[in-house]
Amino acid sequence: MLPVVYDGVQLRIVTPDDVQNFLRLLRSPGVYEGLASVPRSPDLEFAKTRINQVCENIATGNGLQLIGQSEGEVVGTIGVYINWKHRHGGLGYHLDTPARGKGIASRMLQGLLNHCFDQIGLHRIWAETFVDNESSRRLLVRNGFSFEGVKRQTYLKEDRYLDVEMWAMLATDPRPWKEQTS
Ligand SMILES: CC(C)(COP(=O)(O)OP(=O)(O)OC[C@H]1O[C@@H](n2cnc3c(N)ncnc32)[C@H](O)[C@@H]1OP(=O)(O)O)[C@@H](O)C(=O)NCCC(=O)NCCS
Numbered sequence: 001m002l003p004v005v006y007d008g009v010q011l012r013i014v015t016p017d018d019v020q021n022f023l024r025l026l027r028s029p030g031v032y033e034g035l036a037s038v039p040r041s042p043d044l045e046f047a048k049t050r051i052n053q054v055c056e057n058i059a060t061g062n063g064l065q066l067i068g069q070s071e072g073e074v075v076g077t078i079g080v081y082i083n084w085k086h087r088h089g090g091l092g093y094h095l096d097t098p099a100r101g102k103g104i105a106s107r108m109l110q111g112l113l114n115h116c117f118d119q120i121g122l123h124r125i126w127a128e129t130f131v132d133n134e135s136s137r138r139l140l141v142r143n144g145f146s147f148e149g150v151k152r153q154t155y156l157k158e159d160r161y162l163d164v165e166m167w168a169m170l171a172t173d174p175r176p177w178k179e180q181t182s
Pocket of ligand 1: 029035093128130
């Protein structure tokens with residue numbers, strides 16, 4: 001159930017009032033490089049458009065976007081775009097720089113996965129990550145995702161076609177964090 005405090009990280013659903021936080025997070029180092037559809041210098045209009053899209057997806061049940069807060073500060077966001085026909089969802093996530101390397105993204109991911117599998121009944125959550133995105137790959141490995149292969153030249157960025165790795169977790173897969181705490 002949301003909002004929730006998950007292992008010290010508060011997770012709540014994004015609202016249009018988060019637009020300044022959203023903009024700050026979109027401007028964090030590595031976000032342009034790590035995401036397929038974020039411009040190098042996102043402006044307020046881009047953040048507003050993006051947040052309106054995710055709020056519309058939430059309202060229609062086709063997505064979920066969470067804000068992560070640690071010690072009262074907004075530190076990151078994680079979302080899933082849902083395909084209900086096949087009960088799967090595609091992930092996106094990014095963290096403000098000072099919050100990285102502390103396990104906060106892992107806790108946000110774990111909270112979102114628990115919610116998607118146990119509360120709303122999704123069967124498969126997948127993530128695409130550029131082949132050179134080590135921190136994203138480590139996050140997925142650490143949290144029990146399976147590597148499914150490379151999708152060649154999937155995104156066109158700065159006149160280059162980029163390969164992405166496909167990762168996924170099923171509702172029936174082991175969740176390493178549950179095993180750790182049991
Ligand atoms: C991808 C991203 C969210 C990963 O964030 P992160 O902070 O590295 O991820 P985690 O929360 O799992 O933290 C793990 C790191 O914290 C360390 N850590 C410290 N305390 C920890 C704890 N209690 N639990 C887990 N890890 C902990 C781990 O050792 C690990 O460090 P390592 O990667 O050097 O081994 C972040 O790098 C980011 O926002 N990148 C830019 C956007 C992006 O690329 N998004 C992905 C698009 S596909």
